[in-house]
Amino acid sequence: MIGIWNAVVHRDDSKQKFIFSVEKDDGYTLSVQTEPTPAFILPMEASLEGNRLEAVGRSFYSSDPVVVKLTFENDRFAGTIMMPFAGELQLEGERGRGPSLAKDLIPLVEPYRRSNVQERSEEEIRQEVEKLIGRMSVADKIGQMSQIGASDFSFGADVDSEPPESMVASGKAGSILGAFDSKRVFELQKIAVEQSPHRIPLLFNADVIHGFQTIFPVPLAWSCSWDLEGIKQACAIAAKEASASGTTYNHGPMVDISRDPRWGRVVEGAGEDPYLGALIAKAQVEGFQGDSLFDRETIIACLKHFIAYGAAEGGRDYNTVDISEGTLRNVFLPPFKAGIEAGAGSVMNAFNIYQGVPVAGNSYLLKDLLRDELGFDGIVISDYGAIEEIFIHGAAKDGEDASKLALYATMDIEMVTRLFATHLPALIEKGLVKEEQLDEAVRRILTYKFKIGIMDDPFRYVRPEKEMEYHFHPEHLEASRELARKSVVLLKNDGILPLRKEGNTLALIGPFAASKDLLGPWQFSRYGLETATLKQGVADKVSDADRLLVAAGCGVDSEIDGGFERAVACAKQADVVVLALGEDSNMSGEAASRTNIELPSVQLRLAEEIVKLGKPTVLVLTNGRPLVLDWFEQNVGAIVETWFLGSEAGRAIADVLFGDYNPSGRLTMSFPRHAGQVPIYYNHFNTGRPVTPENRHMKFISKYLDCPNEPLYPFGYGLSYTKFDYSDFRLDKTVLARGDSLIASVTVTNAGDAAGEETVQMYIRDLHGSVVRPVKELKGFRKIVLQPGESRTVSFAVSEEDLKFYGPDGSFQAEAGSFRLFAGPNSRDTLEAEFELV
Template identity: 60%
Template structure:
């Protein structure tokens, strides 16, 4: 029974493929000394085997699987083996019992089985339509549609019972598609399901209008890249754009045409779980990354079969949720909205984003899904957005829950008046819009406006002329998890790792010329839970662990020791004792701690953003051992948000922030630990010293009583009694194995008229014997204005590579445009006055100069 086995099962309208890998832990195993891993298609859900028992040729196993929205459910497997085949069953909480009848080996993937089936449906002579032609075709089709069919285009359903939010009562996708009651599908995870549903839409619905297929492709499709908060720390705009292009390439091969990404919310509160999906706390960097993600997903043309419709989310200010609690209240001024939260959306729209999704919160008392002020006046009229506006999951119904509509019918009316085009998954539009039209409470023209936008994009992406053009199982086989994509993931993962501390140059580990023994201790030492939230890869079992990454470096087996020590949130009986025994034989201890994937992402807010107590107890025991024996301890973090690390800063020799790095995580971490890659990443969110500081961010305002070095011992100033105002690790912070020195700043002039610019120059020198890269950061402070101004604002950066002893000159051009902000009258202006220029390695360690903007 040892080896890989496959089985295919038919469940209702979907075919399922299972891969089982059975391994034995010792040459003469007892019935408990076996391990089992399971991969599933089409739903790439992680099955965690808890217990396994083997007797003769029969294997029985139980475990758990996370099924949204219901949480964790129990799974049961029984397999009876005979030479090269097996029979049995698998019971999953969302499918019930499925019969297994399989063979040895991987067998054909669902994609390979589909290649010949789909081939006759492809067209080779389709050309891109002109905007004028599309407009004419849309108007003609609109004239043929009934009110019910128009509302159908404005409604979205799930491809299966698998859900991303709360329970939604709905009929099956197959019925809704055949009756023309849905225009897009969410959560079709494999090309077989896409093909089935598209075939139903084209061949059985009255008008044969093809479907769009939507998915949340946040940081990769099958090849998983670092989570967005991690890749933002690379400050590598091109690499982020490339990652999104690869994700689009893989997703579109499966038939996905519409992406619910990127999330471009600015976030300042690390308690909010969705910080993992964004680019941190800064609107300047966030805007550059928003533009890059749209360009990566959408490419040069949406007619290209390897590009996706990008959807900017969540419009707007979702990242300002009070207390860092998901779906919570937001109460900010329009001045703050425009200065902080709007710029990344503006950048995404300027890049051509075809879609926008509403935020769950309300603004000025109105849920965004019902806000004409936000969605119609600001987004459509002021910003000129004429693309598809889609609700977030169930957000239309939630207008009623918020208490702003007396019933669900009123919620549907308010959302349509706010120009919401597509209702995601819930059926408020379908149930209530027909009667609202009949009663004259809404106009059919409002439906036409929405459907016109939807159909326009269906023509633009080519599915109106070639409905199956994105169903390309041959390209799935070629693209998914291929070596080039894995290499790109590894390289971006390397660039995303932030070195937070490196006392006495503990790192890198010189494994080639050393006989030192390395102990890997902790729940993330040999864990594959390194992908993070919001990923649905069927290759999760192929994630490279930290231990595997180190083994690949050629470290001899007797020099690489391992003990789990504890689970993420649970102690292991005797776990700390076994970990101490293993660590006692090592010279260097790698303490692999952090959060699991379920502790970050949507609906994953945390009050206490410390490392969980069982891991803390393990760390304290290891530190005590190291103190007594003189061993170095390196903390290797896996997490999706800034954590409170004050104790670790005091007790670790080195701290490496690895985040959730994706498919090649273990290789990338090992590359950094052994010095094959010199870390260069910089934080894009401040790390608090204590949780009571959050929300904490660098671009804050001076109060009337700001704390300074001179007055910090006084009482009546803006400070805490029991700790500092400053974070533990500030924005822009990150160490290298190299050391860099900055010269003073030279400005090309001390005064500047509006039509002029200033060149700020600084010399950066690598004073170490190690080649490295440095992200040189430019900040500007407007010393006084018609409103309060931030103490610093990022306005530029440049990544430079320096050989040992090399000096490079870095220049930034300062223009009037760079100095503009939204004033109290909501005008975008640069005001005459004095400014400071800061250039350095992070927001705290900078050189300073000054200039004045004057009127001509």
């Protein structure tokens, strides 16, 4: 009975598929997924008597139990599942995933197909939009500005609302959130174009953060690849899979700069550097939106969260933000600016306040900065319930006041809550807002509905035949595996890696030894049960399966009866131990902030017991944030940071562990030595009493009594199975005139025995000026592959543009003076030279 099984349940006029995965390690485990709507059922310990399996667990969103009773007979099974809100369901099924439910939709959609639909010009779109706005009532316009959920499922507080079907029919909704099923997209779109007042099609929104059905590494992981083309391809594949299922509008990418690993949402971003963050933001927008939004395999990209959400105090989600204008512009703005210049169609507000005003109602940020200064003319959408939160914050008297503030800030779409619908008509009657303000919002919304083609072909994104072809396609899986390999960061290696495929007995120990929880947060894949585990990846590499010993030892945050004993027994028989430790997916992402960023204590205790044996030990981490690893740095031979790598995680990790892929990932967030150091980041300002090698022993300087200032692993850091030497750093001139450029060159040599890829990094420091500038700022990088003994000269062009920053007066310029250039493998270990801007 070990393996994948499926059963299809007929409910009213719909079908629901249950997919079961039965696995055996220390005991039996049953995992459950549902299609088309995911049920978020947590894996369950199962008991087995003969051919009868029973398990009790729970859904992630309910405390009520999920009870499964299955009886197996050859390749068939029967039984029941008790589900919260659904009651007991009878099951009959068979081995394997079974047929796709999308197949049933093909004949339903066929009569609605349109051919020869042409992309409209901007002038044609403008004229059609104006005609339509002229026919719309105030209620019609507010409907376009209102987003509703596809069901009563909620990502936050419950929202009182009519059924989606009636709201769409009456024109009270212009977009839908969370239609996980293409059949649901078809049903609601059909109501919109046949029953709503002006037959205006709906936008279908979803959070496609790091893959749709094929899951790629989480964004913090893929940022560590420094591979812009690979990231762009991942987003293009995600768009291809999502658009085939009806999604037209993405709630991503997240481009917040993140300096505090306590904040759970660091997992969704590109780390702490605005330069690299801007390049990755551009790559993601280009991946999601392609060359044209009219292409049915692209989706609208939404930059979030504008702005400074990553500066939440204490790293606590939804918390307040209090930063300077200079920090806002120089640190948090560049990725948004780059995404807008790349053509992003949408921007989502941040939950936080700025200068005491929540962003959702902050006219300075959304109107003056975003629209007027940056020239953004796309759709601004509120984050979930953010308009309502304006008055919860205390920046508005009530919902009416909050609605007015949001409209004046040029908010176009309200996500899920109903304040616009409730209050805007009365505000117009009172003369407190103008209908023309609604027109501006609706104009932007309708323009994008024309751009993506749904005004002329409403069902063009409902393509069940393509859904069946694209989802979890082998080529997509290979792309995921390739990017996953590039995202792995080798943090320590005393020579234990790469592992030998023959001769050694290997013990794979820890809660992630055989876990499929490698996808990370913010994914809704129906193929999660087919995630490649570390155990599978390692088993495929070793020549003798009997020499691979596996034991969980403990749960992620819980003990297992006898778990330590079994793990120690395995380790005693092994030549090498791989400790597979980390965070589960629910410990990262939204609403997953942590004050303690060490591994859970039960895992630390397990590691201590294993290390006592004195065996060569490799730590393989699965996690969504930088962790405190000082104990491991001192006590294990190798540390491999794998993050959450996606559908092919186990195979990609094994590729690196056994040397089939030489690790090339480089950190995009600093790893602290102690949680008391955070927020910690490389591009900080100097103090008036900085620590130097000469004054470290002195008291009255900016330092800790019990910990160095420096991180354990700095930004840009990562090791390889070979060694790269840097030498001969030189500038072709030491005086740079405005409008000119200089060339900085450094020689990089592969001084090891293996071919490898190196990311050569260039940093700049503005030594003095009207305001303090960071001690280092990334301004360029090159990825090169060198054979053993090979040398290459890597050059960077530096111009006045690279030296510009936002000053106190809001100007964006470079100031004359002295600068220092750095080149090296990371932000700490660099060669340097100086020049002057005149």
